[in-house]
Amino acid sequence: MSSKKILIIGGVAAGPKTAARARRLDPDAQITILEKGKYISFAGCGMPFYLSGKIHDFDHLYSTSYGVKRDPEFFKSERGVDVFTGMEAISIDRANKRVIARNVDTGEERVFEYDKLVLGTGSYPITPPIENLDLKGVYRLNHLEDAQTIKQALDAGEVNDVVIIGTGFIGMEAVDAVFSPMRTVTVVEFRDTLLPGILDPDMGTLLYKNFYEQGLEGRFGEKVLRLEGEDGRVTKVITDKGSIDADAVILAVGVRPNVKLAQEAGLTIGETGAIVVNEYMQTSDPDIYALGDCVENTHLLTGKKVYAPMATYANRQGRVVGDNVTGGKSTFKGILGTGVLHCMGMNVARTGLGEVQARALGYDIESILVATFDMTHYHPNSNKILLKMIVEKNTRKLLGIQGIGKGEVAKRIDVAATMMYYGGTLDDLLNLDLGYAPPYNTPIDPMVHTGMALKNKLEGVANTYTPQEVKEKLARGEDFVLLDVRTPQQFNMRHIEDDRVQQLTLGELREKLDQVPGDKEIVTVCVMGTRAYEASRILQGAGFKNVKFMEAGMEGWPFDMDDF
Amino acid sequence: MSSKKILIIGGVAAGPKTAARARRLDPDAQITILEKGKYISFAGCGMPFYLSGKIHDFDHLYSTSYGVKRDPEFFKSERGVDVFTGMEAISIDRANKRVIARNVDTGEERVFEYDKLVLGTGSYPITPPIENLDLKGVYRLNHLEDAQTIKQALDAGEVNDVVIIGTGFIGMEAVDAVFSPMRTVTVVEFRDTLLPGILDPDMGTLLYKNFYEQGLEGRFGEKVLRLEGEDGRVTKVITDKGSIDADAVILAVGVRPNVKLAQEAGLTIGETGAIVVNEYMQTSDPDIYALGDCVENTHLLTGKKVYAPMATYANRQGRVVGDNVTGGKSTFKGILGTGVLHCMGMNVARTGLGEVQARALGYDIESILVATFDMTHYHPNSNKILLKMIVEKNTRKLLGIQGIGKGEVAKRIDVAATMMYYGGTLDDLLNLDLGYAPPYNTPIDPMVHTGMALKNKLEGVANTYTPQEVKEKLARGEDFVLLDVRTPQQFNMRHIEDDRVQQLTLGELREKLDQVPGDKEIVTVCVMGTRAYEASRILQGAGFKNVKFMEAGMEGWPFDMDDF
Numbered sequence A, B: 001m002s003s004k005k006i007l008i009i010g011g012v013a014a015g016p017k018t019a020a021r022a023r024r025l026d027p028d029a030q031i032t033i034l035e036k037g038k039y040i041s042f043a044g045c046g047m048p049f050y051l052s053g054k055i056h057d058f059d060h061l062y063s064t065s066y067g068v069k070r071d072p073e074f075f076k077s078e079r080g081v082d083v084f085t086g087m088e089a090i091s092i093d094r095a096n097k098r099v100i101a102r103n104v105d106t107g108e109e110r111v112f113e114y115d116k117l118v119l120g121t122g123s124y125p126i127t128p129p130i131e132n133l134d135l136k137g138v139y140r141l142n143h144l145e146d147a148q149t150i151k152q153a154l155d156a157g158e159v160n161d162v163v164i165i166g167t168g169f170i171g172m173e174a175v176d177a178v179f180s181p182m183r184t185v186t187v188v189e190f191r192d193t194l195l196p197g198i199l200d201p202d203m204g205t206l207l208y209k210n211f212y213e214q215g216l217e218g219r220f221g222e223k224v225l226r227l228e229g230e231d232g233r234v235t236k237v238i239t240d241k242g243s244i245d246a247d248a249v250i251l252a253v254g255v256r257p258n259v260k261l262a263q264e265a266g267l268t269i270g271e272t273g274a275i276v277v278n279e280y281m282q283t284s285d286p287d288i289y290a291l292g293d294c295v296e297n298t299h300l301l302t303g304k305k306v307y308a309p310m311a312t313y314a315n316r317q318g319r320v321v322g323d324n325v326t327g328g329k330s331t332f333k334g335i336l337g338t339g340v341l342h343c344m345g346m347n348v349a350r351t352g353l354g355e356v357q358a359r360a361l362g363y364d365i366e367s368i369l370v371a372t373f374d375m376t377h378y379h380p381n382s383n384k385i386l387l388k389m390i391v392e393k394n395t396r397k398l399l400g401i402q403g404i405g406k407g408e409v410a411k412r413i414d415v416a417a418t419m420m421y422y423g424g425t426l427d428d429l430l431n432l433d434l435g436y437a438p439p440y441n442t443p444i445d446p447m448v449h450t451g452m453a454l455k456n457k458l459e460g461v462a463n464t465y466t467p468q469e470v471k472e473k474l475a476r477g478e479d480f481v482l483l484d485v486r487t488p489q490q491f492n493m494r495h496i497e498d499d500r501v502q503q504l505t506l507g508e509l510r511e512k513l514d515q516v517p518g519d520k521e522i523v524t525v526c527v528m529g530t531r532a533y534e535a536s537r538i539l540q541g542a543g544f545k546n547v548k549f550m551e552a553g554m555e556g557w558p559f560d561m562d563d564f
């Protein structure tokens, strides 16, 4: 048996996963992890739950399910891996297959030899060009130490007016962690909607509507210029549009790959700024592998390189690298950009391309927004969800799906991601055999209904306007009838305030067709889209020439928020 | 436009769905539904939730989400469909394209013409050969009237010692509906385990262990011979093995397709006893379509015909028939036998072939049983689940998966069903881009971990015994070491009582290898399988020749139930 030297730099997810898998495959290899920080093998993704108190004990963030801390001792005894913490790799000597490292406390240098080198150097948080970031009360949420610091401030009652800068996944996880009726929480987002690039603007807006109603303050299209403070403590966030009181600021404007070591060693860096690897996770030097937050990935739909720093990729790639550094030939095929988030009681999930991304890439697409129940409406656990589906027009290939709601959306997005792995089409979706029972979904699963509605649209059976388009028509002062076909109770609870709105329930429509003006465009509207679709078919069947329905009904209508 | 006559027989799911879709596509067609019963368009699947009180109002079982009852009036006004209830079709005159029907109250006959005829005649419950089924207190759970009758009995306090005969989906939904600490609930199953044919025996047993601990009584491999009663009311269920007190008996031994009308009309009936249709849902008479519980389906993996009466197929097929009777060419490709159930706090889901079914069909398979958390173990909502995965050995094609647990399994089964639609393999599974966040799953999704474990098994990296095999080895008196590598606390809480058990935690194993006998077979065991797998790798790496681990650990060990 070999006694191969496998040297791994970085000790969070990518590194330790590689080490664990490699050990299981090669009992004799010398496996070593160098980590410049203090903690290893920790659940960064769990930090928000520690802040919110869902996880009581800090140690749980790096403990096994059977209560053993994953410290160097654990790696030695349970995985046979040598871990050096506080040990920073400072250069790679590829010619001699050695890494020079430095003890961060003593400054002492040390040389580590390798047969196979693995870079799991991860990412670092972007520091935006904002003045006075060194004030007390300014936090990040990227390392375990960050979580400890914020937690102490939370427990000390120092976090009452919180401003979170950036509304990507980490920003919104921070929101989820600190949001409470006892605090003012404001998010400031440079772009126009929540979770930009993750959700399309319409979905981001609908999600924000929910959060806004719960009390979250959003400032969009607004740029933070500087912070102000008193006695060295932050008191205000100054943007290009105004000022916000703050005793705590969390910076979450994204991360960048840690490529310094790789770059200095002459390894190829890609356009995304991350390390280039092939599907075996090999860098341009075949004896050096890289994975996790420091590498770029291939998008399975577009074939393009993307930077997508996610724990799930770090772990799955770790297994691939563990195979390959011990003589295997495993591959990591690429990604679809699947992501899922729980925030303020809402489930958020997405995979593939958004409408905006797909159009920017030149795809000829069709999309639909659907509101639906996540399970049989008569079940007490049922909740509404909104799904947006995007397909390529000519091939009907699924390009992307996004879901938000109190109800279950993660399942649907995983199913879609599975389909997309195979290049699945709308017709495939209609033929999937998904399990049905009342506490899980509807006899035709919500995802499948969404696909049917999109197919109807492609085939001219469903003619629609998006809520955004309806809003624009109204704003332009166009002459048309907005035919609300809901029950009077539903109408009275909430409706679009406009003279062009006419009321007729779906049940009375067939009998009262004469009350619908035959010379005007008719746009039907209901709660979720189904009745409005039905009404549009009735009207079209009765000879009305110019009929559409509003996608997703009032559930898809965010424009009566106080702010709009 | 045509004024085509579309005549539909059967008014529950298949019929009304066909009618609704056909109407949207053809505004001028005359669409008529004949239903011999009183209710139409009802949620039979919702009945258990009405019994348990989760649904308060009986009417909710056939109401829209906006509170309108789906009665003939609804079908007339909202769908433009004529419904005749209490109207039984008694014969089909194919030559003249007419159906003869009879009013079930008046006996009056009436003739309905058709251009396209649709049979959605559904299924009827099997009446087993048990004496005295006419006693009071004997129920079925197939029609809305059944639900009403049982509900009245429940409310009247007449249901205290319940015996449910049959443990298929409907039997177990009945269990879920009536189970309560205030009642004795016993299931009697002719076959050897719970949900036979749906779950493999090992999974059925593990599920039963959970139910048993909650207080459910199971009688397996036991045949009910007769009921006994007093004053016309059931008091006892007599089986071939004994007697059970009962003041209520629910019969749930399966359903058979309603094919009388089709058969008498000379339409082809398949080997399964159900109506034969092609992928357009056409019977042997191209102007007669059939769908739902009265037809047989094609299994997408085996290509074989199967009878699988499920609401989801009835509805999805209804949309296909709605397309085709109005001139379309939609197809229903087949099924995978996906099913999902919520019972006594447990989620149960399955798709594809079970191990037993696959072997019976001659597949050369490998399978694995895995216990895992459904999400990051540190999240307070995390729960354990058990997954069993079955692949074809040479192709590594996924053949089936079954899941049970308090945690989320339905999502995983839907993902597997999606993969199987595409003929997906284990290697595909490892490359799926499933969304990860701590409240939803683990960085490597539990399903993917299961696939990895199975791949390890196929590649000789994981060498295992199933819990059943370990039990048999113990019973045979074989000489081997059952090495329990859990923490002492975990061991003390529950362990296999046997002299062959030895204790060493995973953490101390590398140091204490000399305490492990080198000349004996070693079988490692832990809580869920992961540590035991790791321990097996350590031992193999250290030169131990005969090492295996027990799949799914103590979570997969049901054999210390009082009854075993």
Ligand SMILES: Cc1cc2nc3c(=O)[nH]c(=O)nc-3n(C[C@H](O)[C@H](O)[C@H](O)COP(=O)(O)OP(=O)(O)OC[C@H]3O[C@@H](n4cnc5c(N)ncnc54)[C@H](O)[C@@H]3O)c2cc1C
Pocket: A009, A010, A011, A012, A013, A014, A015, A034, A035, A036, A037, A044, A045, A046, A047, A048, A087, A088, A089, A090, A120, A121, A122, A123, A124, A141, A142, A143, A170, A173, A258, A261, A291, A292, A293, A294, A309, A310, A311, A312, A313, A314, B436, B437, B438
């Ligand atoms: C709040 C939060 C929530 C998240 N939630 C999710 C989620 O829900 N789902 C998801 O998929 N992802 C999530 N992520 C992302 C996830 O945490 C990262 O993708 C993952 O940690 C990447 O692991 P990695 O090992 O590649 O890199 P990192 O975690 O960045 O670790 C790299 C390590 O390498 C060390 N290092 C770097 N250079 C050197 C050197 N020269 N010498 C020695 N050591 C070095 C660093 O100190 C660092 O510890 C979240 C992240 C955060 C911050």
Ligand SMILES: Cc1cc2nc3c(=O)[nH]c(=O)nc-3n(C[C@H](O)[C@H](O)[C@H](O)COP(=O)(O)OP(=O)(O)OC[C@H]3O[C@@H](n4cnc5c(N)ncnc54)[C@H](O)[C@@H]3O)c2cc1C
Pocket: A436, A437, A438, B009, B010, B011, B012, B013, B014, B015, B034, B035, B036, B037, B044, B045, B046, B047, B048, B087, B088, B089, B090, B120, B121, B122, B123, B124, B141, B142, B143, B170, B173, B258, B261, B291, B292, B293, B294, B309, B310, B311, B312, B313, B314
């Ligand atoms: C308690 C329970 C729970 C269930 N749970 C689920 C579940 O969770 N998931 C799932 O997928 N499925 C479930 N099912 C199965 C589901 O209810 C059936 O698959 C579905 O009802 C089939 O619909 P169908 O219209 O094809 O047939 P049926 O529901 O059987 O309806 C057929 C109708 O046709 C009428 N008819 C028959 N012959 C004639 C005639 N000659 N003239 C006039 N009318 C006629 C009958 O009176 C009947 O009303 C459940 C069933 C039950 C009983």
Ligand SMILES: CC(C)(COP(=O)(O)OP(=O)(O)OC[C@H]1O[C@@H](n2cnc3c(N)ncnc32)[C@H](O)[C@@H]1OP(=O)(O)O)[C@@H](O)C(=O)NCCC(=O)NCCS
Pocket: A012, A013, A016, A017, A020, A021, A024, A040, A041, A042, A043, A044, A045, A046, A311, A315, A319, B369, B370, B371, B372, B443, B449, B450, B452, B453, B456, B528, B529, B530, B533, B551, B552
């Ligand atoms: C924990 C860590 C060291 C990985 O170690 P690991 O030993 O591979 O992980 P686990 O203990 O979960 O074991 C997984 C192994 O057990 C197998 N397995 C899992 N459940 C099993 C079961 N019930 N039965 C049999 N095998 C099982 C898996 O297939 C895998 O083995 P393989 O890779 O050889 O195929 C690494 O993932 C890590 O450091 N994670 C924490 C950091 C992190 O991920 N942060 C970001 C997310 S918040």
Ligand SMILES: CC(C)(COP(=O)(O)OP(=O)(O)OC[C@H]1O[C@@H](n2cnc3c(N)ncnc32)[C@H](O)[C@@H]1OP(=O)(O)O)[C@@H](O)C(=O)NCCC(=O)NCCS
Pocket: A369, A370, A371, A372, A443, A449, A450, A452, A453, A456, A528, A529, A530, A533, A551, A552, B012, B013, B016, B017, B020, B021, B024, B040, B041, B042, B043, B044, B045, B046, B311, B315, B319
């Ligand atoms: C209800 C029933 C009559 C079907 O009627 P339906 O009009 O097809 O059903 P819905 O009202 O849900 O509408 C579904 C239609 O709206 C579309 N749709 C659903 N949500 C939509 C939305 N938000 N926006 C736009 N369209 C939507 C669907 O695509 C579908 O249209 P299509 O078939 O033309 O593509 C029939 O399914 C039934 O009788 N069900 C009850 C009985 C039953 O299923 N029992 C067994 C299970 S318990």
Ligand SMILES: [Ca+2]
Pocket: A526, A527, A528, A529, A530, A531, A532, A553
């Ligand atoms: Ca509606």
Ligand SMILES: [Ca+2]
Pocket: B526, B527, B528, B529, B530, B531, B532, B553
């Ligand atoms: Ca374990």
